[in-house]
Amino acid sequence: MPGVIEIDGSKVADWESFHDVFANGLGFPKFYGRNSDAWIDCMTYLDDPEAGMSKIHAPKNGVLALQILNARAFEKKCPEIWKALQEMAAFVNWRRIETGDSPVLALSYNG
Numbered sequence: 001m002p003g004v005i006e007i008d009g010s011k012v013a014d015w016e017s018f019h020d021v022f023a024n025g026l027g028f029p030k031f032y033g034r035n036s037d038a039w040i041d042c043m044t045y046l047d048d049p050e051a052g053m054s055k056i057h058a059p060k061n062g063v064l065a066l067q068i069l070n071a072r073a074f075e076k077k078c079p080e081i082w083k084a085l086q087e088m089a090a091f092v093n094w095r096r097i098e099t100g101d102s103p104v105l106a107l108s109y110n111g
Contacts, residue, residue, distance in 0.1 A: 009074025027055025
């Protein structure tokens with residue numbers, strides 16, 4: 001199981017491409033709704049392969065790190081989406097903690 005997945009932030013230009021990059025990088029299902037709520041739902045179940053919400057998984061009660069490559073360029077080009085990514089990732093972990101589960105997602109930045 002991978003502990004770190006690289007996501008190329010330079011490929012994000014708008015919300016459409018954001019959802020393309022994450023859906024392809026994490027293997028979201030065909031029914032992925034391509035909005036913030038759907039992203040949060042898929043990421044919430046990263047440690048549950050049975051849920052079918054992604055093809056990439058964190059170990060049970062473990063954390064998957066998303067290494068955002070070209071992070072500065074992503075932040076500069078799409079500040080609203082960049083901020084939303086931080087908020088959505090935090091919400092995923094908060095949601096899990098509220099239900100008695102462990103956090104499942106970490107963000108890491110490169111470049």
